[in-house]
Amino acid sequence: xxxxxxxxxxxxxxxxxxxxxxxxxxxxxxxxxxxxxxxxxxxxxxxxxxxxxxxxxxxxxxxxxxxxxxxxxxxxxxxxxxxxxxxxxxxxxxxxxxxxxxxxxxxxxxxxxxxxxxxxxxxxxxxxxxxxxxxxxxxxxxxxxxxxxxxxxxxxxxxxxxxxxxxxxxxxxxxxxxxxxxxxxxxxxxxxxxxxxxxxxxxxxxxxxxxxxxxxxxxxxxxxxxxxxxxxxxxxxxxxxxxxxxxxxxxxxxxxxxxxxxxxxxxxxxxxxxxxxxxxxxxxxxxxxxxxxxxxxxxxxxxxxxxxxxxxxxxxxxxxxxxxxxxxxxxxxxxxx
Amino acid sequence: xxxxxxxxxxxxxxxxxxxxxxxxxxxxxxxxxxxxxxxxxxxxxxxxxxxxxxxxxxxxxxxxxxxxxxxxxxxxxxxxxxxxxxxxxxxxxxxxxxxxxxxxxxxxxxxxxxxxxxxxxxxxxxxxxxxxxxxxxxxxxxxxxxxxxxxxxxxxxxxxxxxxxxxxxxxxxxxxxxxxxxxxxxxxxxxxxxxxxxxxxxxxxxxxxxxxxxxxxxxxxxxxxxxxxxxxxxxxxxxxxxxxxxxxxxxxxxxxxxxxxxxxxxxxxxxxxxxxxxxxxxxxxxxxxxxxxxxxxxxxxxxxxxxxxxxxxxxxxxxxxxxxxxxxxxxxxxxxxxxxxxxxxxxxxxxxx
Numbered sequence: 001x002x003x004x005x006x007x008x009x010x011x012x013x014x015x016x017x018x019x020x021x022x023x024x025x026x027x028x029x030x031x032x033x034x035x036x037x038x039x040x041x042x043x044x045x046x047x048x049x050x051x052x053x054x055x056x057x058x059x060x061x062x063x064x065x066x067x068x069x070x071x072x073x074x075x076x077x078x079x080x081x082x083x084x085x086x087x088x089x090x091x092x093x094x095x096x097x098x099x100x101x102x103x104x105x106x107x108x109x110x111x112x113x114x115x116x117x118x119x120x121x122x123x124x125x126x127x128x129x130x131x132x133x134x135x136x137x138x139x140x141x142x143x144x145x146x147x148x149x150x151x152x153x154x155x156x157x158x159x160x161x162x163x164x165x166x167x168x169x170x171x172x173x174x175x176x177x178x179x180x181x182x183x184x185x186x187x188x189x190x191x192x193x194x195x196x197x198x199x200x201x202x203x204x205x206x207x208x209x210x211x212x213x214x215x216x217x218x219x220x221x222x223x224x225x226x227x228x229x230x231x232x233x234x235x236x237x238x239x240x241x242x243x244x245x246x247x248x249x250x251x252x253x254x255x256x257x258x259x260x261x262x263x264x265x266x267x268x269x270x271x272x273x274x275x276x277x278x279x280x281x282x283x284x285x286x287x288x289x290x291x292x293x294x295x296x297x298x299x300x301x302x303x304x305x306x307x308x309x310x311x312x313x314x315x316x317x318x319x320x321x322x323x324x325x326x327x328x329x330x331x332x333x334x335x336x337x
Numbered sequence: 338x339x340x341x342x343x344x345x346x347x348x349x350x351x352x353x354x355x356x357x358x359x360x361x362x363x364x365x366x367x368x369x370x371x372x373x374x375x376x377x378x379x380x381x382x383x384x385x386x387x388x389x390x391x392x393x394x395x396x397x398x399x400x401x402x403x404x405x406x407x408x409x410x411x412x413x414x415x416x417x418x419x420x421x422x423x424x425x426x427x428x429x430x431x432x433x434x435x436x437x438x439x440x441x442x443x444x445x446x447x448x449x450x451x452x453x454x455x456x457x458x459x460x461x462x463x464x465x466x467x468x469x470x471x472x473x474x475x476x477x478x479x480x481x482x483x484x485x486x487x488x489x490x491x492x493x494x495x496x497x498x499x500x501x502x503x504x505x506x507x508x509x510x511x512x513x514x515x516x517x518x519x520x521x522x523x524x525x526x527x528x529x530x531x532x533x534x535x536x537x538x539x540x541x542x543x544x545x546x547x548x549x550x551x552x553x554x555x556x557x558x559x560x561x562x563x564x565x566x567x568x569x570x571x572x573x574x575x576x577x578x579x580x581x582x583x584x585x586x587x588x589x590x591x592x593x594x595x596x597x598x599x600x601x602x603x604x605x606x607x608x609x610x611x612x613x614x615x616x617x618x619x620x621x622x623x624x625x626x627x628x629x630x631x632x633x634x635x636x637x638x639x640x641x642x643x644x645x646x647x648x649x650x651x652x653x654x655x656x657x658x659x660x661x662x663x664x665x666x667x668x669x670x671x672x673x674x675x676x677x678x679x680x681x682x683x684x685x686x687x688x689x690x
Contacts, residue, residue, distance in 0.1 A: 042541040042542070042543065043541055167630045169630055170630070197398040197399055197568070197631065198398065198568070198570070198609060198612045198613055199398065199608065199609065199612050199627045199631070200630065201612070201614070202611075202612035202614075202624060202626055202627075203626055203627070205614070206624070206626055224541065224542070225614065226542070226616045227613065227614030227615055227616050228614045230614060230615060230616045230617070231614040231615070254616055254617060264543065265542065265543065266616060268542045268543045268545070268546035269542050269546075269571065269616060270549075270571050270572060270574070270575035271571070271616065271617070272617075272683065272684075274575065276574065276575055276594065277553060277575065277576065279550050279553070280546035280549055280550055280575070281546065282543055282544075282546045282547045282550060283543035283546075286511055
């Protein structure tokens with residue numbers, strides 16, 4: 001089955017007065033329908049910008065400078081060919097018809113992404129009526145049905161609630177129902193559970209999995225929480241300094257990851273086999289200067305496994321396949337294999 | 338590893354801090370005349386104790402009152418009821434922080450210090466690091482001149498920063514470094530108890546690990562006690578000797594860390610542990626998905642406030658408040674059925690906390 005979304009060598013740079021920040025610097029991945037791709041990285045790694053560039057909502061002064069974002073046409077629609085979202089203007093009618101219709105997004109804090117002066121119902125109905133030709137009454141029925149599907153109790157009445165009248169978990173459910181009401185093929189979820197409590201987070205993850213089974217959309221799940229990523233993803237992308245360090249199926253990544261960065265990241269979370277009150281493994285140093293352009297491995301200098309090998313510093317960045325759906329961008333690994 | 342830190346019992350009178358039946362109700366006012374229409378019972382009868390040099394973890398979901406407890410200990414809020422017994426290290430008799438006048442509180446403040454969640458908001462952007470660290474020492478007339486400079490240098494090195502950092506302003510530091518500065522400031526007056534309210538929640542995991550290591554190191558060197566407030570069970574488990582688990586203003590379980598994770602006696606503890614996402618996909622654990630949201634502290638459900646979400650709730654739970662009872666040595670639980678329920682611990686649940 002061909003992937004519904006293919007991102008090829010995406011580069012998003014921010015042109016500031018002080019210099020150029022290469023927020024995303026050559027990222028390649030693809031997602032299939034019904035599958036979830038997890039994107040994990042620390043703050044400042046560029047993971048959110050990847051999500052934003054697919055919807056073409058990268059904030060100024062950021063620009064997509066290179067790469068392709070290929071959206072496969074809908075099944076049965078033979079007339080249209082594969083669409084490159086990079087070639088579509090961000091303010092064009094075409095792009096507006098894609099946002100919400102084909103690609104939808106849910107955000108971290110639903111309080112900031114809903115309009116506080118409109119009811120959640122009117123916002124869901126607006127999304128629906130923009131993209132499909134339905135009457136007001138029918139749109140309302142669909143919205144009620146959708147709110148029920150995401151587990152909001154008493155949807156007939158809650159549809160007229162304002163965002164502030166709902167709890168955090170309920171707001172996130174309303175957000176999900178708004179994103180899914182047009183039955184998009186791709187759902188981008190940018191840290192959707194970060195602001196929620198553990199018990200509510202478990203509810204939302206469960207809900208997303210069930211909805212994916214029902215609607216079959218592809219999910220791009222962006223998070224900094226390794227546990228959440230392990231829970232929901234089929235494949236995982238580990239991002240660091242705007243680059244993919246490792247890509248692997250979820251089981252492979254958490255059991256036998258290759259990249260020293262992935263390993264260091266996993267080690268720094270206290271787990272069941274970490275002795276209590278022992279020293280946790282840390283990653284020394286900080287992210288490289290954002291304005292710097294690094295040809296080799298961006299993790300060079302913080303990596304404890306390469307021992308300062310000049311190969312790591314000088315070898316150009318390259319993602320190499322080391323196993324089934326398993327890619328690593330570590331010069332030493334690639335040379336060894 | 339820490340033999341001198343033996344687990345202490347609730348009624349131990351040598352405790353550094355002992356909180357008994359602490360309550361904080363915030364009035365809800367409405368209308369033109371600010372009529373009080375109800376109370377938010379943020380903290381509703383919490384008791385625990387902290388021994389010298391011990392770490393107590395206070396864990397719960399947002400809105401359960403854990404931060405309010407920390408603020409009452411700091412003296413930022415006056416408790417509605419209950420007492421906070423603190424034993425000053427100078428050998429004098431213990432005092433109730435909940436009842437004393439602010440003027441009497443002042444000489445005690447150096448002993449209890451706080452580290453906040455957001456290192457971007459808790460440091461004054463107009464002061465250099467030197468000024469930030471000097472302020473508590475100057476205000477309390479602890480040191481001046483050469484002595485002051487020596488102490489500042491000692492502090493900055495204690496938290497793993499360099500002397501040349503002292504002339505910089507907070508904006509020049511990363512989140513992890515700022516949190517180190519907050520810790521240095523809190524340590525300036527030789528405290529005996531550090532209240533750390535979500536000290537690593539704003540940080541990345543690799544930086545979080547650095548701060549946790551630093552906190553453990555400092556505890557070992559200085560022998561101070563921590564009240565570690567967090568919502569992260571994995572971190573609490575790693576850090577604390579004993580744990581207080583709160584739900585809507587009340588303590589549901591209070592036990593040594595090992596017992597809480599391996600033999601939980603409250604259904605909420607069990608569910609919470611099963612909900613923590615695991616980084617070990619092969620450990621396919623049983624997920625206990627709770628219905629609904631945490632209760633509203635303004636009108637908490639009658640009886641056990643957890644009963645509307647509890648899998649094991651029975652008739653009695655909806656109208657009788659379960660008391661906090663000792664079910665095992667040092668293990669206190671507030672559940673009517675803590676004896677009869679067979680709850681699964683962390684290992685059996687397959688959660689990789």
